[in-house]
Amino acid sequence: xxxxxxxKAVNLSKTFKLSKDNxxxxxxxxxxxxxxxxxxxxxxxxGCGKSTLLSMLAGLQPPTSGEVIVRGKNLxxxxxxxxxxxxxxxxxxxxxxFNLIISMNVLENIALPMAFGGMxxxxxxxxxxxxxxxxxxxxxxxxxxxxxxxxxxxxxxxxRSLINNPWIIMADEPTGNLDSKSADDVMKLLISLSRKSKRxxxxxxxxxxxxxYVDRIFRMKDGRIDKIEVNAKTAKVELVDSVSKLDKIQDxxxxxxxxEEKSEPAFTSAISEIEEDxxxxxxxxx
Amino acid sequence: xxxxxxxxxxxxxxxxxRLRTILTVSGVVVxxxxxxxxxxxxxxxxKLALEKIVRLDALKVITxxxxxxxxxxLNSDTTKKFQQISNVETVSPITRQLxxxxxxxxxxxxxxxxxxxxxxxxENIKISGGSSFTGKNEALVSRDTLTSFGLTQxxxxxxxxxxxxxxxxxxxxxxxxxxxxxxxKGIYVPFDLINNQGQPYSSIKVKVRDKAQVAEVKRTxxxxxxNTSVIQDQSAAxxxxxxxxxxxxxxxxxIAFFVAAIxxxxxxxxxxxxxxxxxxxxKAIGGNSKDIALIFITESALIGFLGGFFGLxxxxxxxxxxxxxxxxxxxxxxxxxVTLFSIPIIFGAxxxxxxxxxxxxxxxxxxxxxxxxxxxxxxRYE
Numbered sequence: 001x002x003x004x005x006x007x008k009a010v011n012l013s014k015t016f017k018l019s020k021d022n023x024x025x026x027x028x029x030x031x032x033x034x035x036x037x038x039x040x041x042x043x044x045x046x047g048c049g050k051s052t053l054l055s056m057l058a059g060l061q062p063p064t065s066g067e068v069i070v071r072g073k074n075l076x077x078x079x080x081x082x083x084x085x086x087x088x089x090x091x092x093x094x095x096x097x098f099n100l101i102i103s104m105n106v107l108e109n110i111a112l113p114m115a116f117g118g119m120x121x122x123x124x125x126x127x128x129x130x131x132x133x134x135x136x137x138x139x140x141x142x143x144x145x146x147x148x149x150x151x152x153x154x155x156x157x158x159x160r161s162l163i164n165n166p167w168i169i170m171a172d173e174p175t176g177n178l179d180s181k182s183a184d185d186v187m188k189l190l191i192s193l194s195r196k197s198k199r200x201x202x203x204x205x206x207x208x209x210x211x212x213y214v215d216r217i218f219r220m221k222d223g224r225i226d227k228i229e230v231n232a233k234t235a236k237v238e239l240v241d242s243v244s245k246l247d248k249i250q251d252x253x254x255x256x257x258x259x260e261e262k263s264e265p266a267f268t269s270a271i272s273e274i275e276e277d278x279x280x281x282x283x284x285x286x
Numbered sequence: 287x288x289x290x291x292x293x294x295x296x297x298x299x300x301x302x303x304r305l306r307t308i309l310t311v312s313g314v315v316v317x318x319x320x321x322x323x324x325x326x327x328x329x330x331x332x333k334l335a336l337e338k339i340v341r342l343d344a345l346k347v348i349t350x351x352x353x354x355x356x357x358x359x360l361n362s363d364t365t366k367k368f369q370q371i372s373n374v375e376t377v378s379p380i381t382r383q384l385x386x387x388x389x390x391x392x393x394x395x396x397x398x399x400x401x402x403x404x405x406x407x408x409e410n411i412k413i414s415g416g417s418s419f420t421g422k423n424e425a426l427v428s429r430d431t432l433t434s435f436g437l438t439q440x441x442x443x444x445x446x447x448x449x450x451x452x453x454x455x456x457x458x459x460x461x462x463x464x465x466x467x468x469x470x471k472g473i474y475v476p477f478d479l480i481n482n483q484g485q486p487y488s489s490i491k492v493k494v495r496d497k498a499q500v501a502e503v504k505r506t507x508x509x510x511x512x513n514t515s516v517i518q519d520q521s522a523a524x525x526x527x528x529x530x531x532x533x534x535x536x537x538x539x540x541i542a543f544f545v546a547a548i549x550x551x552x553x554x555x556x557x558x559x560x561x562x563x564x565x566x567x568x569k570a571i572g573g574n575s576k577d578i579a580l581i582f583i584t585e586s587a588l589i590g591f592l593g594g595f596f597g598l599x600x601x602x603x604x605x606x607x608x609x610x611x612x613x614x615x616x617x618x619x620x621x622x623x624v625t626l627f628s629i630p631i632i633f634g635a636x637x638x639x640x641x642x643x644x645x646x647x648x649x650x651x652x653x654x655x656x657x658x659x660x661x662x663x664x665x666r667y668e
Contacts, residue, residue, distance in 0.1 A: 060570060060662045081574060088572020099567040099665070103302040104295075115291045116573045160571065 004072065005033035006167060006200050007057060012066035014052050014223075026052040028223045029066065034202065036167075039194035041203045041211060044220030050204045053220075054172050057202065058091055059083045071167070088113045092161025094171035094190075098153040100145040100160075106132060107141050110160045117164060124163070131159035135189060151182025158189055168200040169193060175207060187213070287577040296584035303557070307589065310546075310553045314593020315600055317546035318641050321539030322601025322629065328535045330605075330628040332528035336521055344517050345497050346375075347408055348504050350490040351513045358511040360487040368492055371506050373499040378405045382488035383480050385451035387473070389442065392435050398425075398449070398473040399488075400480040406468075408491050415439045416466035419476055426466045426474040439467050454485070543641070546593065547648045554586050554652035565656050566664025575657035582653035583646055590645020594638035602629055 014027040027049045034040050042050040056063050059075050068075045070090065078086060087093070100109045107128045114124035132138055135155035137148075145153055154174060161169055171190055175183035191213045194201040203214065211217055212231065219227040300307045350368070352359050360379065368377045381400035386393060405411075406418060419426060427442060435442070442464050450459040462475065494503045504514050558565075565578055605627030613623040 055662055058570070060665075061660075081576075084569070084572050084574045086572075087570060093570050095567075095570075095665075099563075099570070101564055101567060103298050112568070112573075113571045115295075116287050116568075116571070116577060118288055120288070121291070164572075 003035055005069075006036045006038075006071060007034045007202075008032070008067075008069040009053075009057070010067040010069065012053070012056065012068065013064050014049070014056065014061075015064045026223055027056075027063075030223075030225055032218060032225060032228070034200060036200055037194065037198040038216060039191065039201045039203065039214045040216050040218060041205060041214040042218045042220055043205060043208070043211060044226075045206060048220040049223040050220050051172055054170055054202065054204055058093060058170055059086055084116075088116055089164040090167050092158075092164070092166040092169045094154070094157050094161050094169065094174045096173035096176040098145070098150070098157045098177070100153055100156060102145050104144070105141070106137065106143050106145070106148070106156050109145065109156060110163055112163075113160065114163050127163060128159070131162055132156070134162075135159045149182065150178050151185055154178060154182070154186050155189065158186065158193075162193070166199070168202060170202045172204045173206070174203070175205065175210075183207075287574070287580070292577065292580050292584050293588075296581050296588055299557070299561075299581070299585055300588060306553060306556075310549050310589050311593045311596065313546035313549040314543070314590060314641055314645065315597040317539065317543030318594050318597025318637055319601040319604065320542040321536055322598050322634070322637055323604050323627075324535035324539050325532050325633065326601065326605045326627040326629040328528060328532035329630060329633065330609075330626040331531070332524065333628050334624055334626070335524050335528070343408075343493075344410060345521070346494045346500060347516070348492040348494065348500060348507065349515045350492055350507055351488070351515070352486070353511040353513050355511050360490050360512070364487075364510075364512075365490060367510065368490060368507065371492075371503055373495045373503055374492055375495045376404055376408065376491075376493040378402050378408055378491045378493070379477065379487040380405065380489050380491065381477065381480050381485060383451050383453075383485075385449045385473075387435075388448040389435060389437070389445065392437075394431070394434050396431055396434075396473050397471075398451075398475050398480065400477040401474050402477045405474075405491065408493055411468050411470055413466045413468050416443050416464070419465055419474075422476055422479060423460070423462050424465045424476065425462045426468050427464050428468055428470045428472055428474075430471045431473055432467065443467065543644070547644050550586050550589055550645050550648040551651070553589070554582060554649050557585070558582070558652045558656050561656075562659065562664050562667040565659050566661050566667065569659070569661035570665055579653040579657035582656050583649045586649025586652075587642055587646040590642045590648075591638065593645070594641030597641065598629075598634050598637050602627075602634075605629070 009030050009032050012027060012030040013025070016024045016026055018024060030049075030053065042053065044050055052061075055061050056075075057068055057070075059068070059078070062076060070086070075083070075086070100106075101112065104112065107125055110128035110131055111119075111121075111124040114127065115121075129138075129141065132141060135158055137152055137155055137159075140148065140152065140156075145156070148156065154177075158169075158174075161171075169190065174186055174190065178186060187210050190201055190203065193199050194215075203210070205211075214231055217227075217229040217231065218225050219229065350360065350364075362379075365377050365379050368374060379402070383398050383400070385396060385398050387396050403418060406413070413426070414429075416426075425447065427447075432439065432442060443466075444464065446461045446463050448459070448461055450457055452458075462479075468474070492503065492507065494500045500516060504516065507514050565573075568578055569575070609626050612626060617623055
């Protein structure tokens with residue numbers, strides 16, 4: 001069975017026009033395919049174009065040329081509203097700056113994408129509460145972001161990215177603003193999302209410590225993908241002390257599947273598809 | 287996004303910047319309050335003028351006089367006929383007789399009117415001394431008549447007048463007791479006093495149930511061959527004058543309100559700058575441009591609504607207090623208490639709606655800018 005990529009980049013280029021005759025090429029005709037359930041890391045120095053690339057995958061800016069194809073659909077063909085819907089429910093974004101809304105409490109922040117989707121308050125608050133427990137912050141429901149540490153805020157942001165049960169999590173330097181302990185917690189969480197919930201996770205980092213956990217490393221330099229490394233060890237990497245969390249995430253996934261069944265039946269098949277893909281991927285690796 | 291969630295987020299944003307929200311709302315309160323205060327003064331004066339100049343009841347009364355044809359005389363049959371016209375409330379005939387009156391040595395020719403008790407109500411005649419008549423041989427005398435006798439109220443009240451007049455049955459002489467004084471002309475005597483001579487009535491007052499039916503009843507009566515007349519409805523002219531006065535007064539208030547609208551615009555624009563990053567986040571996590579615009583518009587609409595509501599309350603209270611003060615001073619100096627301020631409910635509702643509408647409009651431009659923000663640039667904005 002031929003694998004269909006979750007995300008495919010075809011000759012993706014981005015040029016920034018700074019002035020009339022001063023252009024900066026941020027991305028040179030990049031091509032790659034990412035498969036369901038993979039944990040991918042774009043790794044490279046600052047200014048290599050990895051954030052620009054991610055923002056195009058997230059549909060936050062259009063490429064100058066080339067295509068981003070997500071599950072067979074070219075993002076360029078989506079209308080503004082469809083693009084918002086894509087960002088809301090097909091992907092989950094995690095930022096370096098956490099980017100929580102400071103006027104809302106933790107639960108409201110987590111539930112916000114669901115509010116944008118028109119889900120009623122009771123339902124989304126239930127789910128937000130559950131996700132908050134998943135990220136081990138069950139006691140911070142009513143806190144506002146200002147009263148949380150960086151690591152806690154980032155975990156809230158991860159919970160927010162999961163609220164609509166997306167296909168893909170995109171994390172842009174999620175540990176960049178964190179101390180090493182919090183950074184480890186956040187990374188473990190992201191890795192477990194990939195391993196246990198079999199979500200596709202796309203990670204941007206310049207910290208080489210985490211490379212050992214990812215399935216494939218896309219090494220970037222000067223707007224090009226220099227090298228794609230397959231990490232043979234990943235399957236064997238033990239993730240200590242995250243077992244309980246993983247179980248919770250599994251629960252959350254089961255519950256979210258229920259929600260999705262009602263609101264978006266197509267998603268259930270997507271889940272099984274993801275799982276099939278994952279199995280296949282594991283076989284390939286072995 | 288659900289409307290309730292948009293309102294929730296908008297209200298949350300207003301709460302976050304409490305002081306700024308309060309100040310912006312205060313601007314609207316001053317503007318709306320000024321409009322309400324001034325225009326309610328206009329409405330109050332208008333109402334007062336209408337009450338003083340044209341009694342609404344008087345406008346419902348048709349005066350019927352005999353027509354040119356010989357058979358169109360007014361008598362008890364006519365009264366019965368008029369009573370059967372639909373929408374007629376009261377029919378009150380009047381007889382008229384010129385008589386000579388004696389009091390002591392003074393003598394005067396006076397017109398006496400035979401009227402029914404309800405006539406005083408129909409014509410809004412106020413008894414300023416004594417009381418209305420209760421028996422047959424009683425009379426009400428006008429101040430004009432008193433003057434022509436060269437007398438004061440005290441000289442004549444409860445005194446008996448000798449009178450005489452020529453009837454078809456010959457000269458009639460009798461006595462009548464003065465029971466009350468009124469502010470008009472002539473002498474009023476009970477209807478039956480001069481009616482029993484079988485003379486036709488001089489006129490009939492017909493009161494119609496509603497002002498709107500006057501014209502129709504008037505036409506019906508005219509079709510019987512009688513002449514009719516009604517008091518010229520001056521209320522239209524009065525209303526017209528006050529419409530202009532209200533526009534001028536409201537215009538002054540509008541200036542304050544206009545400043546407040548600029549305040550809302552200013553607040554929303556600053557809020558937009560402050561929240562650019564937040565808008566970027568909202569867009570990145572899947573917020574529709576439309577929803578983001580609606581959050582902004584809802585914020586300015588809420589400011590307008592709150593300002594409208596409190597502005598109406600403040601304007602109304604201010605009018606009430608000033609009115610109390612004026613009435614207190616007026617009654618202290620022996621004047622009459624009046625209602626100077628009046629806010630028709632529809633005007634109050636319109637004021638809130640207007641404030642809401644203008645504020646919403648003031649929020650459109652910032653909202654559109656928020657909606658158009660490039661998510662990536664907004665995310666980078668700090």
